[in-house]
Amino acid sequence: MKKLIYLDNAATTKTAPEVVEAMLPYFVENFGNPSSVYSFAAKNKEALTMQREIIAEALGAKANEIYFTAGGSESDNWALKATAEAYKEKGNHIITTKIEHHAILHTGEYLEKQGFEVTYLDVDKNGVVKLDDLKAAIRPTTILISVMFANNEIGTIQPIQEIGEIAKEHHILFHTDAVQAFGQVPINVDECHIDMLSASGHKLNGPKGIGFLYIRKGVKIRSFVHGGGQERKRRAGTENVPGIVGMGAATTRAVETMKERTAKEAELRDYLIGRVLNEIPYTKLNGHPEKRLPNNANFSFRFIEGESLLIMLDMKGICASSGSACTSGSLDPSHVLLAIGLPHEIAHGSLRLTLSEETTKEDIDYVVECLKEIVSNLRNMSPLYEDFLKKNEK
Amino acid sequence: MYTEKVMDHFQNPRNMGEIENASGVGTVGNAKCGDIMRIYLDIDENRVIRDVKFKTFGCGAAVATSSMATELVKGKTVYEALKVTNSAVMEALDGLPPVKVHCSLLAEEAIHAALWDYAEKHGIEIEGLEKPKSDIHEDEEEESEEY
Numbered sequence: 417m418k419k420l421i422y423l424d425n426a427a428t429t430k431t432a433p434e435v436v437e438a439m440l441p442y443f444v445e446n447f448g449n450p451s452s453v454y455s456f457a458a459k460n461k462e463a464l465t466m467q468r469e470i471i472a473e474a475l476g477a478k479a480n481e482i483y484f485t486a487g488g489s490e491s492d493n494w495a496l497k498a499t500a501e502a503y504k505e506k507g508n509h510i511i512t513t514k515i516e517h518h519a520i521l522h523t524g525e526y527l528e529k530q531g532f533e534v535t536y537l538d539v540d541k542n543g544v545v546k547l548d549d550l551k552a553a554i555r556p557t558t559i560l561i562s563v564m565f566a567n568n569e570i571g572t573i574q575p576i577q578e579i580g581e582i583a584k585e586h587h588i589l590f591h592t593d594a595v596q597a598f599g600q601v602p603i604n605v606d607e608c609h610i611d612m613l614s615a616s617g618h619k620l621n622g623p624k625g626i627g628f629l630y631i632r633k634g635v636k637i638r639s640f641v642h643g644g645g646q647e648r649k650r651r652a653g654t655e656n657v658p659g660i661v662g663m664g665a666a667t668t669r670a671v672e673t674m675k676e677r678t679a680k681e682a683e684l685r686d687y688l689i690g691r692v693l694n695e696i697p698y699t700k701l702n703g704h705p706e707k708r709l710p711n712n713a714n715f716s717f718r719f720i721e722g723e724s725l726l727i728m729l730d731m732k733g734i735c736a737s738s739g740s741a742c743t744s745g746s747l748d749p750s751h752v753l754l755a756i757g758l759p760h761e762i763a764h765g766s767l768r769l770t771l772s773e774e775t776t777k778e779d780i781d782y783v784v785e786c787l788k789e790i791v792s793n794l795r796n797m798s799p800l801y802e803d804f805l806k807k808n809e810k
Numbered sequence: 811m812y813t814e815k816v817m818d819h820f821q822n823p824r825n826m827g828e829i830e831n832a833s834g835v836g837t838v839g840n841a842k843c844g845d846i847m848r849i850y851l852d853i854d855e856n857r858v859i860r861d862v863k864f865k866t867f868g869c870g871a872a873v874a875t876s877s878m879a880t881e882l883v884k885g886k887t888v889y890e891a892l893k894v895t896n897s898a899v900m901e902a903l904d905g906l907p908p909v910k911v912h913c914s915l916l917a918e919e920a921i922h923a924a925l926w927d928y929a930e931k932h933g934i935e936i937e938g939l940e941k942p943k944s945d946i947h948e949d950e951e952e953e954s955e956e957y
Contacts, residue, residue: 724872727870728821764841797823797826797867800867802828802848
């Protein structure tokens with residue numbers, strides 16, 4: 417098989433073998449429905465409780481505050497829509513940011529059609545929410561602030577604790593989409609005053625199709641899926657037992673390895689960033705230089721276009737992404753890159769590389785060598801580069 | 811996503827480069843949408859396209875359609891080149907994904923823009939050739955941020 421270097425871990429991760437191992441008994445042997453009375457199935461209920469405890473502990477929360485969902489998008493939808501519905505007597509205003517995942521942005525647009533008002537905060541050039549803007553956006557009718565913990569494209573980590581304090585001070589609920597951050601950075605829901613938090617299994621070497629929403633006790637949001645009494649009657653449907661067990665196993669693994677794993681990733685990330693910025697001219701790092709996810713590097717190469725770059729990298733066995741994978745069907749450059757102030761043509765030339773614990777220095781060296789060659793070839797083909805060189809000659 | 815022919819023309823683009831003192835040059839598209847194509851034509855006294863080169867900023871399909879368009883017009887008269895349509899370019903590439911059809915239109919436009927430039931420079935009229943809409947003139951280009 418040809419060489420495969422997977423640097424798209426923000427899109428999804430490899431399910432860890434020990435996670436699969438933990439899940440396997442829940443397909444064939446322990447297939448029982450956790451809601452059944454007989455002891456054969458009831459032990460599956462215990463398995464679910466155990467996973468809830470593992471995840472709660474990772475967040476400094478209580479087990480009965482963890483609600484399993486089908487993933488990050490469902491959790492985001494639930495948090496926004498159900499809060500809007502439950503608190504509409506108090507107000508109709510929601511504050512979020514321009515750099516959220518589409519699961520938040522499109523839900524916000526949907527709520528606007530239902531008569532809610534949504535403020536989408538600008539970010540600075542590093543992709544950080546401006547706290548003064550946030551304070552200024554608060555109205556007496558504001559019922560929810562939703563700011564992502566860390567950005568999926570540029571990796572910038574938000575000042576979540578400060579945002580949580582502002583929300584608390586104004587008695588406004590605070591939701592954070594932590595899909596990229598959970599398992600990568602330590603999170604404590606009490607310290608950060610988080611009322612709701614979304615996370616997804618497949619971003620931390622867990623299975624796809626499973627996630628959770630943390631809902632602080634006392635937050636009165638209602639059922640999203642109506643039916644049976646699962647998940648404290650807030651999310652009906654027979655539980656995805658293998659998925660939940662996988663989510664728990666992935667969380668255990670992520671918590672245990674976090675310090676060592678992220679330190680190694682951050683070191684390689686910085687090595688990658690250093691080499692690319694030093695060795696490829698007219699290149700810019702997107703996102704905050706320090707406050708960024710340990711595995712995220714995002715570059716803009718001037719005069720070239722991202723898709724060409726991705727196809728060329730693919731030919732070399734390198735999996736990467738240009739902006740968010742979810743955006744690839746559209747022709748517009750990423751909303752996140754535009755929000756940090758990149759002109760369109762530079763936003764089009766962006767590349768996201770997201771490392772894993774399996775990434776080696778040799779991989780990075782190979783990727784940098786390939787990048788140098790590909791970027792140079794594409795620039796030689798680019799009329800923008802030709803114009804730039806001619807302008808400089810004058 | 812792309813046909814073998816598109817991939818071939820993307821990876822091994824034909825006629826990529828510049829022509830100094832070209833008979834006609836056309837640049838179309840805009841960086842905002844992520845596609846810019848420039849076509850250089852070298853046309854002899856019999857109005858035959860002796861040589862053609864292209865430069866493209868854009869996706870795989872943009873590069874492949876430029877490359878194919880240059881192959882389709884090379885050796886043709888300007889009148890024949892004018893009849894090379896976007897569908898001919900697409901057909902020659904065994905098709906494009908629906909979201910990339912605009913790339914083939916851009917390739918057709920780039921050829922037209924270069925022919926227009928040739929006609930203007932030489933004070934001739936080519937029947938059926940209209941002034942291209944999205945032609946970019948150098949002075950209209952936006953200043954891009956330096957870093």
